[in-house]
Amino acid sequence: MPLIEIKNLHARIEDDGKEILKGIDLTIEPGEVHAIMGPNGSGKSTLSYVLSGRDGYEITEGSVMFDGVDLLEMEPDERSRAGLFLAFQYPVEIPGVTNSTFLREAVNARRKGQGEKEVDALQFVKMMREKTKKLGMSDEMLKRAVNFGFSGGEKKRNEILQMAVLEPKFAILDETDSGLDIDALKIVSDGVNSLRDPSRSMLVITHYQRLLNYIVPDKVHVMADGKIQRTGGKELAEELEASGYADYQEDAA
Amino acid sequence: MSDALDHFLMGVGGAKAQLSSPHIDALRDRAVAAFKATGLPTARTEAWKFTSAAPLIKANAAPVVTSADPETLPANALAVDCPTVVLVDGAISETLSTLDNLPKGLTVRSASAGDAGLGDLLPLEGFPFAALNTASFRDAVMIEVAAGQTVETPVHIVSLSTHAKVPQISHPRICIKVGKGAIAAVAESHIGEGGVSFANVAVEVDVADDAVLTHVKLQDESRDGFHTAMTASKVGEKATYENVVIQMGASLARNEIRHTIAGSHSESRLLGAYLGDGDQHLDNTTFVDHAVADTELDEVYKGVLAGKARGVFQGKILVRPDSQRTDGNQMSRALLLSDKAEANLKPELEIYADDVKCSHGATVGELEEDQLFYLQARGLSRPAARALLVDAFVMEIVDRISSTSLREAMADAVRAHFARMFK
Ligand SMILES: Nc1ncnc2c1ncn2[C@@H]1O[C@H](COP(=O)(O)OP(=O)(O)OP(=O)(O)O)[C@@H](O)[C@H]1O
Numbered sequence: 001m002p003l004i005e006i007k008n009l010h011a012r013i014e015d016d017g018k019e020i021l022k023g024i025d026l027t028i029e030p031g032e033v034h035a036i037m038g039p040n041g042s043g044k045s046t047l048s049y050v051l052s053g054r055d056g057y058e059i060t061e062g063s064v065m066f067d068g069v070d071l072l073e074m075e076p077d078e079r080s081r082a083g084l085f086l087a088f089q090y091p092v093e094i095p096g097v098t099n100s101t102f103l104r105e106a107v108n109a110r111r112k113g114q115g116e117k118e119v120d121a122l123q124f125v126k127m128m129r130e131k132t133k134k135l136g137m138s139d140e141m142l143k144r145a146v147n148f149g150f151s152g153g154e155k156k157r158n159e160i161l162q163m164a165v166l167e168p169k170f171a172i173l174d175e176t177d178s179g180l181d182i183d184a185l186k187i188v189s190d191g192v193n194s195l196r197d198p199s200r201s202m203l204v205i206t207h208y209q210r211l212l213n214y215i216v217p218d219k220v221h222v223m224a225d226g227k228i229q230r231t232g233g234k235e236l237a238e239e240l241e242a243s244g245y246a247d248y249q250e251d252a253a
Numbered sequence: 254m255s256d257a258l259d260h261f262l263m264g265v266g267g268a269k270a271q272l273s274s275p276h277i278d279a280l281r282d283r284a285v286a287a288f289k290a291t292g293l294p295t296a297r298t299e300a301w302k303f304t305s306a307a308p309l310i311k312a313n314a315a316p317v318v319t320s321a322d323p324e325t326l327p328a329n330a331l332a333v334d335c336p337t338v339v340l341v342d343g344a345i346s347e348t349l350s351t352l353d354n355l356p357k358g359l360t361v362r363s364a365s366a367g368d369a370g371l372g373d374l375l376p377l378e379g380f381p382f383a384a385l386n387t388a389s390f391r392d393a394v395m396i397e398v399a400a401g402q403t404v405e406t407p408v409h410i411v412s413l414s415t416h417a418k419v420p421q422i423s424h425p426r427i428c429i430k431v432g433k434g435a436i437a438a439v440a441e442s443h444i445g446e447g448g449v450s451f452a453n454v455a456v457e458v459d460v461a462d463d464a465v466l467t468h469v470k471l472q473d474e475s476r477d478g479f480h481t482a483m484t485a486s487k488v489g490e491k492a493t494y495e496n497v498v499i500q501m502g503a504s505l506a507r508n509e510i511r512h513t514i515a516g517s518h519s520e521s522r523l524l525g526a527y528l529g530d531g532d533q534h535l536d537n538t539t540f541v542d543h544a545v546a547d548t549e550l551d552e553v554y555k556g557v558l559a560g561k562a563r564g565v566f567q568g569k570i571l572v573r574p575d576s577q578r579t580d581g582n583q584m585s586r587a588l589l590l591s592d593k594a595e596a597n598l599k600p601e602l603e604i605y606a607d608d609v610k611c612s613h614g615a616t617v618g619e620l621e622e623d624q625l626f627y628l629q630a631r632g633l634s635r636p637a638a639r640a641l642l643v644d645a646f647v648m649e650i651v652d653r654i655s656s657t658s659l660r661e662a663m664a665d666a667v668r669a670h671f672a673r674m675f676k
């Protein structure tokens with residue numbers, strides 16, 4: 001059974017009725033890593049938001065099955081607790097809530113959802129120390145308010161930290177590589193690779209072929225004008241690097 | 254209207270019988286005259302523009318003359334392990350108060366054992382409820398911190414309104430004097446047993462030169478009760494006054510602060526939060542008089558309003574012509590958690606000096622959808638996400654309380670309240 005199966009997904013913006021996703025078909029098997037590349041405004045982030053259940057979109061057609069259940073019927077928090085994770089392209093700042101409170105609430109929400117015991121403060125500190133070290137983050141960042149005043153790269157690392165802590169079944173990384181310096185890119189990629197697992201799948205949205213040298217995908221999709229226009233192996237990313245999206249956009253127009 | 258005035262003054266005779274001295278008698282006479290001259294707030298009274306006094310008047314509350322001490326106190330007062338004086342309907346309860354081991358330099362007594370300074374700061378003319386308190390208080394808690402003394406342990410005043418089968422009114426009275434160079438912390442908890450009890454409080458605070466006072470108040474009266482309070486405070490040279498008010502109880506409450514900055518190089522902090530739901534009406538009215546040059550004021554008020562609750566913040570800052578180099582910041586924010594909740598924020602700056610740094614801001618908003626979604630995307634249910642954001646919003650005030658024990662007690666009180674509000 002595929003971990004995620006998207007069929008003919010159409011979605012439009014609720015406010016103005018503009019259709020953004022125009023029939024997405026995408027199937028990801030357990031353990032696979034897929035990459036999506038595509039021009040600005042083609043609907044990549046919209047797809048990630050629709051999959052994670054954000055308000056403001058109307059799904060007009062199609063279906064999404066996640067691990068055998070209808071994803072679109074679930075609330076965003078239910079999707080998260082069921083094992084879906086979105087690393088945001090633009091992580092949200094939450095002044096007044098410390099990163100450690102936030103992470104603990106998230107971990108405990110997940111645990112409660114799975115009928116497990118909540119972590120106590122001590123266990124949690126231990127767990128965080130280990131995970132932050134792996135990602136080259138300082139403990140200091142746990143005491144600060146969530147993403148508040150974080151640099152672009154710090155925000156992205158923080159997303160990966162959350163992923164590492166929540167250990168999702170399916171992770172969508174929306175331009176997690178944008179804004180990272182070379183060292184950070186390596187650290188983040190190592191973090192992602194260490195989570196690769198035969199039962200865990202990932203969807204990596206990126207503009208840069210370079211990321212895919214670190215996180216080697218099983219498949220690469222080209223998305224333009226709200227549709228998957230082409231699917232290939234990792235060599236497709238290299239081809240795009242050379243030729244750009246001109247072909248696909250003409251197609252779309 | 255004069256019927257209502259007379260009705261409100263019904264308790265004066267009984268109060269005189271319980272507490273009298275030449276000083277207090279003269280004070281009461283002045284207060285009665287001021288109360289009659291001022292009259293009760295009407296729909297046209299500017300200072301009561303956003304808060305109708307009609308429910309306070311219509312309640313037709315009878316003055317409490319005597320009340321028996323309850324066996325136990327309701328559990329919602331601040332939980333602080335410190336000397337505590339308990340007022341029951343405005344009278345000091347010997348049995349419930351714990352004042353045996355007062356730290357050195359701290360005196361707590363009834364006004365019957367010395368009333369020096371009582372009434373010095375509280376304005377009467379133009380302030381009907383302050384005048385009414387002065388005419389009608391049955392006793393006053395007199396707290397004094399001797400000059401030069403650092404008193405680490407706070408002193409706690411628990412003011413209880415007993416259960417009211419018929420609407421009743423009491424007039425808790427507190428007078429705090431912090432001597433030159435002394436450091437102290439005082440907490441007030443205003444709680445009730447239920448019913449329509451009306452607590453009309455008056456507090457005077459004198460912070461002498463070089464002194465530091467942390468003054469915290471929890472207003473958690475019964476949900477059918479009324480609470481009006483006037484705190485008149487004065488801060489001297491190089492002194493610090495920190496006033497933190499958290500209002501969460503009563504059906505209608507108005508907490509008014511009149512603060513005079515009388516000493517240069519002093520610091521004043523007026524912080525507050527009001528947490529309303531149901532059909533609560535919570536008013537916070539402050540007036541700060543920068544009477545001298547080179548002073549600092551930091552004022553932040555935050556409201557969280559759910560259900561059909563209404564919150565009011567009126568904050569006036571006066572900078573007199575000679576009060577140069579005043580550094581005054583006022584910020585007021587209200588968070589509306591429902592369509593029917595309402596906030597009225599009215600900042601008001603009156604500045605006559607030219608070399609000043611003053612700012613003010615007032616915003617009314619809702620929880621940010623982006624933040625809620627981010628939290629939900631990490632597995633928090635929507636109610637949990639809302640609770641976390643609201644908690645953070647209010648804790649920014651609570652976290653600023655300088656006294657650790659008072660800060661922790663207030664955080665517990667706020668969280669217990671939220672646990673009920675968001676269940
Ligand atoms: N709330 C919204 N209201 C109106 N238009 C929107 C809204 N959200 C997205 N869009 C539009 O939908 C289109 C797709 O946006 P989306 O963010 O999904 O693109 P993207 O592929 O992620 O682009 P990028 O590579 O720049 O991140 C864009 O034209 C965008 O302006």
Ligand SMILES: [Mg+2]
Pocket residue numbers: 044045046089174
């Ligand atoms: Mg995008």
